Amino acid sequence: MENLNLKQIIKIGNTEFNKNSFEGMTKDEFKKLYKGKLTIDLDEAWKQLKPNTRIKKPKSKKSQD
Amino acid sequence: MAVLCACGTGGGNLGRPSCFPVFDVTKKAILVEYYKPDGTINGVELAGLTGGKLDQTYLDARIKDVNGKTRWYPTPELKNITDERAEDITETFEDTSSVFIQEGARTFTGLIVKGDPVLLGNLQKWRCLTIGVFFIDKSGNLIGNENRDGFLDPILLQDESFSASLIKGTDTAKQKDSISFIISQLENDASLRMIEAAEITANLISAGGLVDVNAGTPANVSTTGFDVQLNTPFGGVTSPIPAEGLGLADFEVFNNTTSASVTPISVTESTVTEGLYTFVIPAQTAADELIVTNPAVGPLTKSFDLAKFTVTIP
Numbered sequence: 001m002e003n004l005n006l007k008q009i010i011k012i013g014n015t016e017f018n019k020n021s022f023e024g025m026t027k028d029e030f031k032k033l034y035k036g037k038l039t040i041d042l043d044e045a046w047k048q049l050k051p052n053t054r055i056k057k058p059k060s061k062k063s064q065d
Numbered sequence: 066m067a068v069l070c071a072c073g074t075g076g077g078n079l080g081r082p083s084c085f086p087v088f089d090v091t092k093k094a095i096l097v098e099y100y101k102p103d104g105t106i107n108g109v110e111l112a113g114l115t116g117g118k119l120d121q122t123y124l125d126a127r128i129k130d131v132n133g134k135t136r137w138y139p140t141p142e143l144k145n146i147t148d149e150r151a152e153d154i155t156e157t158f159e160d161t162s163s164v165f166i167q168e169g170a171r172t173f174t175g176l177i178v179k180g181d182p183v184l185l186g187n188l189q190k191w192r193c194l195t196i197g198v199f200f201i202d203k204s205g206n207l208i209g210n211e212n213r214d215g216f217l218d219p220i221l222l223q224d225e226s227f228s229a230s231l232i233k234g235t236d237t238a239k240q241k242d243s244i245s246f247i248i249s250q251l252e253n254d255a256s257l258r259m260i261e262a263a264e265i266t267a268n269l270i271s272a273g274g275l276v277d278v279n280a281g282t283p284a285n286v287s288t289t290g291f292d293v294q295l296n297t298p299f300g301g302v303t304s305p306i307p308a309e310g311l312g313l314a315d316f317e318v319f320n321n322t323t324s325a326s327v328t329p330i331s332v333t334e335s336t337v338t339e340g341l342y343t344f345v346i347p348a349q350t351a352a353d354e355l356i357v358t359n360p361a362v363g364p365l366t367k368s369f370d371l372a373k374f375t376v377t378i379p
Contacts, residue, residue: 009312009313013333014334014336015331015333016313016331016333018329018331021330034345037345
């Protein structure tokens with residue numbers, strides 16, 4: 001296995017996360033995986049791990065007209 | 066080493082430049098395995114030094130080498146050094162004249178203040194190896210020998226001559242480890258050379274060796290993680306000194322059942338129990354055996370050498 005690139009690692013509190021591991025993971029999956037394992041707020045941790053996550057709004061009918 | 070007689074060329078010139086450096090008193094030794102696994106001498110290739118300087122990157126690569134067979138092992142600071150050759154061996158005749166046979170053996174001894182049984186045990190592991198040594202002197206010079214062009218090689222020790230012992234403290238003296246060894250008769254003092262401190266940008270004089278780290282029995286093992294206490298062997302039996310400050314890049318996890326590497330998702334060091342780490346990993350299959358080690362590719366980022374441990378997925 002290649003060593004983790006330091007750019008892949010994000011430290012939140014006392015935890016070092018591999019950012020690449022969260023590709024394709026949902027917030028619910030994250031919260032289930034880390035339930036009871038972190039002393040930091042899971043919602044806040046998720047925001048830092050997936051800062052670009054946005055809920056896509058469905059296209060309105062108006063714009064399709 | 067036998068000193069060859071220069072019968073065909075006459076004696077060596079005895080002039081010297083007006084100003085030139087000499088070795089200072091030894092402060093540390095760097096033990097190495099004399100031969101690398103490929104059979105070559107475990108020396109410093111001078112052409113491999115960036116800009117001709119021994120920099121921190123080079124030093125870290127040697128001291129924190131993941132391969133223990135090519136790693137450098139600097140000792141703590143040494144005190145009360147003796148590094149002397151015994152009297153020459155001569156043959157004496159009935160008329161009381163004598164002729165030179167060979168140089169006496171060069172014996173080195175030194176003391177490690179606050180040396181303890183754990184360090185002693187690690188020193189004793191060297192006894193059976195073919196050992197080479199570099200010396201670091203008080204001025205920060207790195208001393209080895211130049212038996213090969215383009216290399217500063219470690220100085221070869223006589224086989225089985227390495228010895229270490231514990232000197233217990235007294236009312237007036239601190240506990241110590243002592244080390245001693247004899248330089249190989251294949252070595253010649255005339256070949257000793259150094260990389261001068263001025264050509265060393267690394268912090269050589271304060272370089273320390275790696276500290277062993279041992280894992281306790283993994284706990285709270287699930288398909289997606291486990292907890293493990295990582296301690297150094299130092300400290301009391303009920304109060305070992307924990308290995309603190311390790312992170313994601315300091316571990317490699319391998320599924321020994323499926324022969325596949327496992328990239329941990331996260332590693333958390335407990336804020337409550339020093340040295341207690343929580344690993345979160347991608348889901349593994351029940352009964353799989355995981356092996357956790359140092360990273361396969363060095364140099365190590367920290368000064369810890371993790372002994373591999375296994376985790377069996379429930």
